[in-house]
Amino acid sequence: MNIKSAAVFCGSKAGKNPIYLEHASALGSILALKNITLIYGGGNGGLMGAVADKVMEHNGEVIGVIPELLSDREHHHKGITKLHIVCDMHVRKRMLYELCDMAIILPGGFGTMDELFEMVTWNTLKIHEKKIVILNSGGYYNCLLQFIDTIQEENFLYENWRERIIVVETPEEIF
Numbered sequence: 796m797n798i799k800s801a802a803v804f805c806g807s808k809a810g811k812n813p814i815y816l817e818h819a820s821a822l823g824s825i826l827a828l829k830n831i832t833l834i835y836g837g838g839n840g841g842l843m844g845a846v847a848d849k850v851m852e853h854n855g856e857v858i859g860v861i862p863e864l865l866s867d868r869e870h871h872h873k874g875i876t877k878l879h880i881v882c883d884m885h886v887r888k889r890m891l892y893e894l895c896d897m898a899i900i901l902p903g904g905f906g907t908m909d910e911l912f913e914m915v916t917w918n919t920l921k922i923h924e925k926k927i928v929i930l931n932s933g934g935y936y937n938c939l940l941q942f943i944d945t946i947q948e949e950n951f952l953y954e955n956w957r958e959r960i961i962v963v964e965t966p967e968e969i970f
Contacts, residue, residue: 798896798926798970800832800858804910805842805901814933815902816845822899822930822966823849829970830855834894836887837861837879839872842901847872860890888913897926899969902935918959919952928961928969936962 803826809816819842826833827850836843837859847857857875862883865871871878881887888910892898900911917923929936943956963969 798829798831800834800895800897801826802834802891802895802898803843803846803901804836804891804898804903804907804914805846806903806907807836807838807843808841808904809845810842810902810935812902812933812935815842815935818930818932818966819845819901820849822846822901822969823855824853825966825970826850827853827855832856832858832876834858834860834891836865836891836906837871837875838865839870839874842903844872846901847875851875858894860887860894862887892917892923892925895925897928900927900929900936902932908939915956915959919954926961927959928963930966930969931962931964 805819823846833846833850833855835847838844850857851874859872859875859878860881861871862881866880879890881890898914900907914927918925918927940962946952947956
């Protein structure tokens with residue numbers, strides 16, 4: 796698969812563990828060096844800002860998509876290649892999905908979980924067949940992965956979830 800763009804879903808906050816920012820920055824560098832356009836939520840803070848800053852530091856392309864509601868709250872990034880300000884979260888998510896060739900999930904909160912599960916659901920329903928990668932920085936997603944195993948074991952999934960989601964421990968493993 797030829798990857799030209801990657802949607803990165805992650806927190807607008809940095810979290811407590813320094814490895815989250817380290818991995819976000821490393822991912823930004825990798826994306827730029829591989830000439831892969833970053834598609835993301837458009838914010839300038841937290842992990843979102845760290846990924847975008849690193850891509851731009853290496854002269855890479857960054858496309859942000861942010862709803863009007865969050866444009867001021869998340870302090871949209873003013874230095875990126877292109878910023879789409881859209882009417883709501885649904886339009887934002889759809890545009891993020893449409894613009895990317897793959898999705899990479901870093902640590903984050905409810906919004907990140909929403910984006911992850913919608914991407915996986917759409918993938919399972921064959922709405923898209925984009926690669927989905929969870930970057931399990933410092934074991935952040937261990938409990939969630941155990942829960943997804945429980946969903947599998949309790950026979951609520953139609954196929955093995957590991958055929959839809961790739962889990963890696965470092966940014967370098969993604970590509």
